[in-house]
Amino acid sequence: MAATLRVEVIKKSEKDKLSARKIAEHFGVGRTRIDGILKRKTEMLADYDYDYDNNQPSDGKRQRKLTGNEDINMLVWKWFQGATARRINVSGPLIKEKALKFAEDLGIASFKASNGWLDSFRHRHNIVAGTLSGERGDVSDTAVEDWKSKLLVVCDGYAPKDIFNMDETGLFYRDTTKATLKVKGDECAGGKRSKERLTVALCASVTGEKCVPLVIGKCKKPRCFKNTRISTSNIHQQQESMDEHRIV
Incomplete structure (x- = not known):
């Protein structure tokens, strides 16, 4: 409108x-x-x-009144820029709390960090909701460029099929997808999701050869392998095979 x-x-x-x-x-x-x-x-x-x-x-066009809160808005905006630059999660209640603190420091007792003020602040600075994904924010671009050059030296003398890359990830093995089928018009509310997980290591070579995923744990024989003979399993054999290759 x-x-x-x-x-x-x-x-x-x-x-x-x-x-x-x-x-x-x-x-x-x-x-x-x-x-x-x-x-x-x-x-x-x-x-x-x-x-x-x-x-x-009154003058035939939109005007923005000076509300007396310009100093607070400026301080909150500078704080917001600094917080997001440091990868700090920022929420609406946190912004309102910081605004009230700045108002207290400036001696402005009449300021109220209302929902209306927050909506106006977000609209003025084009602030929208988002989701943090991955950990790439902690990676320096300079470090990436350095490793790209070092990698050539580290891998020198090895055939591509003998160069592997391995990383770990969490496997929520009891969790389910959020997508489901339902009767149109019925409520689609979810229940408590399972937090049970395993830490697994995934490994593949430069040529695309994929190793069997490894389970990382503290137990010599985890309960999930209660009826499994680890010494004769594919996991144990795969580990021995990997020892003969170069893992980067």
Whole structure:
């Protein structure tokens, strides 16, 4: 909904005393959308020097009012940039907590870190929700370039079929996929997911030869291999085979 129409929604609620349902019928939108606008009316009107009599902003265009919180907003933004640069998880409640701390340091007792303020702050700086994936943020680009050159020296003299790369990962062997089939309209709520896991090592050569995955554990004979003779298993034989190759 356009900015001027949002102000018109607030006007019909404040001056015309219309209910959210009647306003939604007037504009042909859902009531939930109208409720959302009315909940944020203070924030929306703060962005306008609005003239209700002429039904438009006083200078004919959108203006941002100075709310007195500019110093707090600036400090929070600088803190946010620093936190994300250090790969720190940042949430909405954490931003509000830091804003209140800055307001206390500046002696601004009237500041309230409301949800409306947080929404406005996020919108102003184009902050959206995301998911951290992998650990590549801790890897230096310089270190990567150094290893690319060192790798040629380390692998010198070995045939590609004798050069292996191995890494470990977690295997949640009792977990299931989040996707499922359901009857349309029925609730699709999940239950508690299993946290049982094994740490496994995966290894493959430069030419694509894949080794049997190895289970990494502290026990000489883990309970999961209760009825297995480790000395005659493929895992034991694969380990002996790997000892004859170069692992990078």
